[in-house]
Amino acid sequence: MRTILTSGQIRQADEYTITHEPIASVDLMERAARAFVDEFAKRYPQKKLTIALYCGTGNNGGDGLAIARLLYERGYQEVKVTVAHFGSRSTNDFDENLRRLRSRPIPLKEISSAVEVGTEDSDIIIDALLGTGLNKPISGDFELLVKKLNDIRKPVVSVDIPTGFFADEEIPENAACIKSELTITFQQPKINFLLPESFPAVKEWVAVDIGLDQQFIQQLGSPYQYIQAEDVKAMLKKRERFSNKGSYGHALIVAGQPETMGAALLCSAACVHAGAGLTTAYIPQSGLFALNSYMPEIMAIVRDPKSFTQISWSKFSGLAIGPGLGQDDEALTLLKLVTAHFQKPMVVDADALNVLAKYKELWRFLPKGSILTPHMKEFDRLFGEHKNWRQRVETARQWAQERELFIVLKNTYTIIATPEGKVYFNSTGNPAMATGGMGDVLTGVISALLSQNYTPAEACLAGVYVHGLAGDELALPDQRHVVLPHKVAEHVPVVLTKLMA
């Protein structure tokens, strides 16, 4: 896991590293600037580029000055620097880097008002005006300068954070900020980079390591974590040589209506592909023909009222309810039936979540450790309207803790809130996956893992990661065209094989 800290915690880690490594703060700044330049040079190898750096007078500006010097040393000779003296006192490391810069033949302009900035004809702009020190929305000269830089419509690469962008707090409405093409951020992504409101300020980000003390970072106990391949690799269990289908559990998928049978098929098929020993779909009679011809590996129980009393619930080791289920009386009956008889953690998705939103008294019957997998609209139906995703993250965190459930809020970086109060952001997945049926596949994958005896935490974390990775591998290079959900389901074994290699 990569721990995600708030700006305040980053500052603490910064200070701890300076004292305990030990390293002079100006040398840490040099290390950060070098990491930035390494990444910049990979992305923009053309040494003839004309580059305009805009620096504030805090440490973000200090980074900018060091970056200008290091770029020049790397052979980027067309670098020029503008320093904005807009009121705040300069930091010592800024002063030291200004002194170092002055000894190089790099054009330097110091301004005290945004009006002094004329037209900008450089190929690329590097934004080092403000970073994590931001404490209120920018106004006055900063706002005017940011507007001017955005209006130039040249690619902007931001140092650490786009100027004016709030890294981890709720972003105030209409707060002005730089719209960056790329943000090269230090050590870890900032929380808001992982939420939709970061667009268009953060079109793309990359985190570069600056060697802050890892032990100290862990000990800060941040609830926010970013899921990496190694985490999932450590969870996955290989099939044993002398195992049989009984070793991998039996999943029951309660899903589908005559008009939405596809959801039941996709979910059940994904469950088969993700390795459940047996998968049974609990569907209406009208879906039987489709099910048997779509995938003969899936078994069925026909969903007539007689069946309600005949199911032997204890033989199932995993269960999902919701995809394409509808929200009529039958759906309510089924949710009541399932929560009354199935005592293990289950996956609650789609229409079952909408039923749950209408009949709040059912909450208390959900087995502890169950997994709710809402998309944004289902989430708001369950928990009320939210103005932004930052609020949703906190709501998910509180509810998951209070109700001892897992909440998987689907998004580009799917958010998983746990009963322990942790919030994980998934690092796989892409816009090509934004299409109907993709959530049904995710539910199938998670239920398959539950039925194979993975813990609910493992099922959520590995399930979202594997599902997203399958989508990443199948997407066309620009990730802007659709990937079909059934193909994602079929690709799950390939991804699992690679992760277990």
Ligand SMILES: NC(=O)C1=CN([C@@H]2O[C@H](COP(=O)(O)OP(=O)(O)OC[C@H]3O[C@@H](n4cnc5c(N)ncnc54)[C@H](O)[C@@H]3O)[C@@H](O)[C@H]2O)[C@H](O)CC1
């Ligand atoms: N550990 C790391 O990640 C490292 C980060 N570095 C860089 O340092 C900046 C943070 O620097 P800091 O001096 O704390 O703040 P800023 O440069 O972002 O801001 C300067 C100053 O501006 C004032 N300010 C805040 N909000 C506003 C506003 N709305 N309008 C005007 N002025 C404002 C406030 O007083 C700030 O103190 C981090 O982003 C990295 O780039 C280190 O170089 C290496 C280690």
Ligand SMILES: [K+]
């Ligand atoms: K910046």
